[in-house]
Amino acid sequence: MKHEIRGVYAITPDTMDTETLINKSRLVLTGGVSVLQYRNKHRDQALRLEQASSLKALCDEFSIPLIINDDISLAAEVGAAGVHLGKDDRALANARSELGSTAVVGISCYNQLSLARKAADEGASYVAFGAVFSSSTKPDAVNAPLSLFQQAKIIPVPVVAIGGITSVNALQVIQAGADAIAMISALFDAIDPLANSHQLSDLFR
Ligand SMILES: Cc1ncc(COP(=O)(O)OP(=O)(O)O)c(N)n1
Ligand SMILES: Cc1ncsc1CCOP(=O)(O)O
């Protein structure tokens, strides 16, 4: 199945509380997000497998792709749609050979257009720039200016923005040229994750 990366791209927070993770993810998916990434830096492999498997079932229910952060083997194990890889992760070529040509492989390009050109040339499914605003989830992330998205129009794959995106600044990011807006805290730390997800997803409808 070919997945288009466009719209609200939800990313899970680091948590060991699987029940809350799944309940909140259900609310976020009900609001209309178009892709979910499982991101959990926890080293407990059994916990990661349990959470990723539950999220795969949930994404199937909503017919949206599940992307696994960092871990190509976990993506293969749970039958996820693909992976997201950054500079400290395994290479795009490993993901392609282990997950196949139809898998979604997203690549972090931080604030560098040259990395995006290279990733697209090498077969990335989408590229991501960020942090576009300061992020309490990842305070040390480099800053990617919104002007980058205009320059990124030449990149032949979807362009995702990440970092500090909220319902207050999301429209600015979309108008700058991002195809998708990725966020953790604006969805999962919200008082009302369903309402926030709905409001953000409406920006693409
Ligand atoms: C959609 C999306 N964009 C960027 C990232 C960051 O990936 P990376 O640089 O590998 O950092 P970690 O998320 O692994 O800390 C992402 N996960 N998703
Ligand atoms: C993983 C990542 N990469 C750059 S910023 C960031 C965190 C995004 O989280 P939030 O949406 O809460 O700022």
Ligand SMILES: [Mg+2]
């Ligand atoms: Mg990573």
